[in-house]
Amino acid sequence: MLSVVNNDGTTTNGSSLIGETVREGARRMLAAALEAEVNAYIAELTNQRDGTGRRLVVRNGYHQPRKVTTAAGAVEVKAPRVNDKRVDEATGERKRFSSAILPPWCRKSPKISEVLPLLYVHGMSSGDFVPALEQFLGSAAGLSPAAVTRLTQQWQADHTAFMDRDLAEVDYVYVWADGIHLNVRLEEAKACVLVLIGVRADGSKELVALKDGYRESAESWADLMRDCARRGMRAPVLDVGDGALGFWKALAEVFPETREQRCRVHETANVLDSLPKSAQPGAKKAIRDIYNAEDRDHAGAAIKTFAKLYGAKFPKAVKKITEGQEQLLAFFDFPAEHWIHLRTTHPIESTFATVRLRTRVTRGAGSRTAALAMVFKLVESTQQRWRAVNATHLVALVRAGARFERGLPAERPKATAA
Incomplete structure (x- = not known):
């Protein structure tokens, strides 16, 4: 047995000493x-x-x-x-x-x-x-x-098998879409990862697609969604994304029946960019009142208040709100329990935050397919910890075409006696 003599004359098991060294290296x-x-x-x-x-x-x-x-x-x-x-x-x-x-x-x-x-x-x-x-x-x-x-x-x-799988047996009622710039080995300096995350009829969240694209161009998004449609994907009821024009153009081409919901975080940032810093704190509160309104009617009133307060001095900022009002308030037509999920692309942002903040530009030659596979594996491991949307039983009603007023299922009119 290997032994080590200490300075005080005592002996220590050599294997134990090696183990301590290895543990210290790990620590x-x-x-x-x-x-x-x-x-x-x-x-x-x-x-x-x-x-x-x-x-x-x-x-x-x-x-x-x-x-x-x-x-x-x-x-x-x-x-x-x-x-x-x-x-x-x-x-x-x-x-x-x-x-x-x-x-x-x-x-x-x-x-x-x-x-x-x-x-x-x-x-x-x-x-x-x-x-x-x-x-x-x-x-x-x-x-x-x-x-x-x-x-x-x-x-x-x-990753290749994932992107080739049959989607005919899966029904995604809601879908979040975003282009993530990770600065990893994607060969093209302006390349990004196009991500789709969907909500199944049982309320669970699932990665739908992950593919690289050039910037967030309409053609890159259209190519991804055409591929999903070719593999049998049904048109989602609602798609949530940021203000990237390329995505919305592609969505209208491939799934024209799908409704649009703009991410409130991205839209708020776009509006604030059109305002001087001194006006941004008040405007941010006014925009928050729009999204946190009790229902669509109150949200519409909040938009009118915003236009009245800022329209004279900052028409460009107000235009960003008023022109896209339908896309900003679409979530009000769905169950109130789902509003917190549908107002933002947070499911994608939170998933990629831990990846994005820990990546750097790699100047050496790297494999694009290997990089995408690695990102896919990272998302796949986090997917196991995604929680389902609130009130999962209402997701199937949304797909069935149920109407919701003020966030609640609309009552069907009672049949009149003959």
């Missing part, structure tokens, strides 16, 4: 990854400040130490803490930083299936995976560069 690697993750998050939001010019997102010490189980054993880590004072426009609640590397509920090291895509998106080559994982997970047995390459090839095949 340092995990701590460094958490620090880098938080620094990237704060750097991305450094320009967001309050009315006094103070930053809304800052460091705030560390959480209490906790033990995380790795392949090398349990290691104790102190996760950095972030003070995020921003407010979520969709829910009105404070935003919170959530680590993708070590979520609050996590007590074990991340799965290989989640770590490898994250490393690749960061720009690490397959040859660098083994030493990185050996420190991060405590062991890299069976993870040679060739094995990692085979894994990425399998994930590419999984």
Whole structure:
């Protein structure tokens, strides 16, 4: 048995000492990854400040130490803490930083299936995976560069099969659409990832499609939606997206019967861009009154109030609200329990936030298909934690064509006696 003589003359089991060294390496690697993750998050939001010019997102010490189980054993880590004072426009609640590397509920090291895509998106080559994982997970047995390459090839095949699957048996009642710019290995500098997330008739959320496109052009979106229609996808009842004209043009071409709902977060930002900073706080409250109105009638009254207050000085800002009024208020014609989901593209934004804030431009030659496969695997792993929409039983009624007034099912008129 291997033994090590200490300075005080005592001996220590050599295997135990090696184990401690490996665990210490895993702890340092995990701590460094958490620090880098938080620094990237704060750097991305450094320009967001309050009315006094103070930053809304800052460091705030560390959480209490906790033990995380790795392949090398349990290691104790102190996760950095972030003070995020921003407010979520969709829910009105404070935003919170959530680590993708070590979520609050996590007590074990991340799965290989989640770590490898994250490393690749960061720009690490397959040859660098083994030493990185050996420190991060405590062991890299069976993870040679060739094995990692085979894994990425399998994930590419999984993504290809996903994009070729039959959609005739699936009914997506609501769909969110957005173009995500991740600055990963997509070869073209202006390429982005086009994402569709849908709500099935049972109320569960599911990734519909994920494909790269040039910017968010109408042709790129139309090509994706034509492919979905070719594979049997029914026209959604409502599609939620931002103000990208390319998407709406493609939607009108492929699914003309689908109604449009503009994301309130993006629309609010577009309107505020047309106003001087001094007028933005008041205008933001006025716009919030529109979306948080009791029903469509009250929302229409709030739009008239907004036009009256800002129309004389800022007609361009008012025009953005009044011209797209139907698309801004479409969600009022659906169940009130679904309004919080339909006013914004938050399901996509929240899914990709942890990916977007932790990616950088990779200048080396990278595979476009491999990058898309990695992003697909990251989304696939988070999809397991998506929660269903509120009042799931009402989703089937929406597909059946039920009418809703003030967010409630409209009563059918009673038949008159002959």
